[in-house]
Amino acid sequence: xxxxxxxxxxxxxxxxxxxxxxxxxxxxxxxxxxxxxxxxxxxxxxxxxxxxxxxxxxxxxxxxxxxxxxxxxxxxxxxxxxxxxxxxxxxxxxxxxxxxxxxxxxxxxxxxxxxxxxxxxxxxxxxxxxxxxxxxxxxxxxxxxxxxxxxxxxxxxxxxxxxxxxxxxxxxxxxxxxxxxxxxxxxxxxxxxxxxxxxxxxxxxxxxxxxxxxxxxxxxxxxxxxxxxxxxxxxxxxxxxxxxxxxxxxxxxxxxxxxxxxxxxxxxxxxxxxxxxxxxxxxxxxxxxxxxxxxxxxxxxxxxxxxxxxx
Amino acid sequence: xxxxxxxxxxxxxxxxxxxxxxxxxxxxxxxxxxxxxxxxxxxxxxxxxxxxxxxxxxxxxxxxxxxxxxxxxxxxxxxxxxxxxxxxxxxxxxxxxxxxxxxxxxxxxxxxxxxxxxxxxxxxxxxxxxxxxxxxxxxxxxxxxxxxxxxxxxxxxxxxxxxxxxxxxxxx
Ligand SMILES: [Zn+2]
Numbered sequence: 001x002x003x004x005x006x007x008x009x010x011x012x013x014x015x016x017x018x019x020x021x022x023x024x025x026x027x028x029x030x031x032x033x034x035x036x037x038x039x040x041x042x043x044x045x046x047x048x049x050x051x052x053x054x055x056x057x058x059x060x061x062x063x064x065x066x067x068x069x070x071x072x073x074x075x076x077x078x079x080x081x082x083x084x085x086x087x088x089x090x091x092x093x094x095x096x097x098x099x100x101x102x103x104x105x106x107x108x109x110x111x112x113x114x115x116x117x118x119x120x121x122x123x124x125x126x127x128x129x130x131x132x133x134x135x136x137x138x139x140x141x142x143x144x145x146x147x148x149x150x151x152x153x154x155x156x157x158x159x160x161x162x163x164x165x166x167x168x169x170x171x172x173x174x175x176x177x178x179x180x181x182x183x184x185x186x187x188x189x190x191x192x193x194x195x196x197x198x199x200x201x202x203x204x205x206x207x208x209x210x211x212x213x214x215x216x217x218x219x220x221x222x223x224x225x226x227x228x229x230x231x232x233x234x235x236x237x238x239x240x241x242x243x244x245x246x247x248x249x250x251x252x253x254x255x256x257x258x259x260x261x262x263x264x265x266x267x268x269x270x271x272x273x274x275x276x277x278x279x280x281x282x283x284x285x286x287x288x289x290x291x292x293x294x295x296x297x298x299x300x301x302x303x304x305x306x307x308x309x310x311x
Numbered sequence: 312x313x314x315x316x317x318x319x320x321x322x323x324x325x326x327x328x329x330x331x332x333x334x335x336x337x338x339x340x341x342x343x344x345x346x347x348x349x350x351x352x353x354x355x356x357x358x359x360x361x362x363x364x365x366x367x368x369x370x371x372x373x374x375x376x377x378x379x380x381x382x383x384x385x386x387x388x389x390x391x392x393x394x395x396x397x398x399x400x401x402x403x404x405x406x407x408x409x410x411x412x413x414x415x416x417x418x419x420x421x422x423x424x425x426x427x428x429x430x431x432x433x434x435x436x437x438x439x440x441x442x443x444x445x446x447x448x449x450x451x452x453x454x455x456x457x458x459x460x461x462x463x464x465x466x467x468x469x470x471x472x473x474x475x476x477x478x479x480x481x482x483x
Binding site: 090091092109110111112113114116117131132133134 | 466
């Protein structure tokens with residue numbers, strides 16, 4: 001039986017590389033459950049409580065789908081702003097109540113470190129589904145899973161992260177995680193939105209090569225994976241500054257001339273117009289595959305944390 | 312070797328006229344080797360305003376062989392506690408503490424910055440859970456000892472010594 005050393009999933013940093021691979025391997029096996037003839041009863045009788053203190057329909061549906069695919073059920077707070085939470089109940093008190101109703105808690109919270117705090121007070125495992133500008137480990141795992149599924153490996157790939165690298169938390173987490181497997185990371189961003197120095201320094205200290213550039217078109221032919229993120233208008237001093245950047249970093253068909261045939265374009269979604277809709281039909285688009293991988297990865301995590309026999 | 316040693320024992324000339332520092336106290340605490348400029352933060356930590364009536368001597372930015380410059384505080388008729396020492400460690404990680412009884416050094420302690428700091432200072436990050444939730448204690452791991460640099464175990468944000476000094480001065 002495979003298992004994790006951690007009782008909760010709070011941060012990718014808590015997982016060993018071996019544990020990451022354990023999750024990805026199990027996620028791969030979960031595909032046969034979805035496509036299998038009989039519904040799974042792996043988590044039958046188990047209850048997931050989803051506590052979303054800020055809306056994230058995509059993540060929430062993905063967890064609920066994963067739980068249902070394994071035969072488990074979900075309870076949820078319909079409108080958290082109308083519940084006792086809005087009347088000033090502490091997160092700890094809410095968790096200490098809900099852990100009597102469920103076998104696992106999935107928490108999305110606007111404050112950084114909330115998931116760890118919840119895990120400290122909870123009787124049942126806690127899965128971090130995003131805490132403020134902080135961590136969102138299942139997103140990173142599904143990104144890795146998508147890359148591995150498509151490329152057949154995680155090692156020795158030329159991977160670029162593109163867009164708002166300064167504020168985008170998915171990019172920070174992915175940068176640390178993917179360089180456990182690769183030697184270098186390409187970073188393409190508008191001036192002022194570069195990857196934080198702290199992260200660049202950490203990666204370099206680990207002996208990784210960090211190549212920072214603003215030249216998307218020039219670097220594209222070298223890439224196996226392009227991970228695009230949203231560039232938010234609010235990050236720019238004037239609308240004109242934003243318009244300038246938007247044009248340069250938009251991916252359209254013309255831009256993809258001469259790229260490698262195995263190029264994968266990922267995006268954590270929702271996108272605005274970083275990726276032209278015409279890309280959706282090309283073999284490079286992976287962002288909808290990511291959503292499917294998200295369900296598989298969450299199925300794997302739920303079954304590992306609930307310690308059911310997945311063999 | 313021995314001649315060298317003798318030389319270093321002799322105090323430098325500019326230190327000589329400072330009567331304040333050499334004056335002995337009968338009983339109390341001498342906090343020496345405070346990071347230069349941080350003695351007011353130390354007083355704040357000790358809750359000393361001067362209105363308590365005790366005799367307090369402070370020397371700021373005096374020459375120190377070990378630190379270059381340092382601050383010194385003498386507090387008469389008060390022995391500081393272990394808890395206070397833990398807090399002082401954050402703003403004066405190299406300080407030494409002498410408890411004086413009857414004009415003699417009774418106990419000599421060097422401050423040690425612990426590996427973990429729990430509940431003494433707030434996290435620098437306003438959207439950290441520790442700044443928004445009741446009943447939670449701040450919790451840091453010490454990533455650097457001089458100057459003291461803390462990493463919040465919840466949000467992972469780094470708090471610098473400047474921030475700690477500012478905060479300890481602001482909250483008596
Ligand atoms: Zn914090």
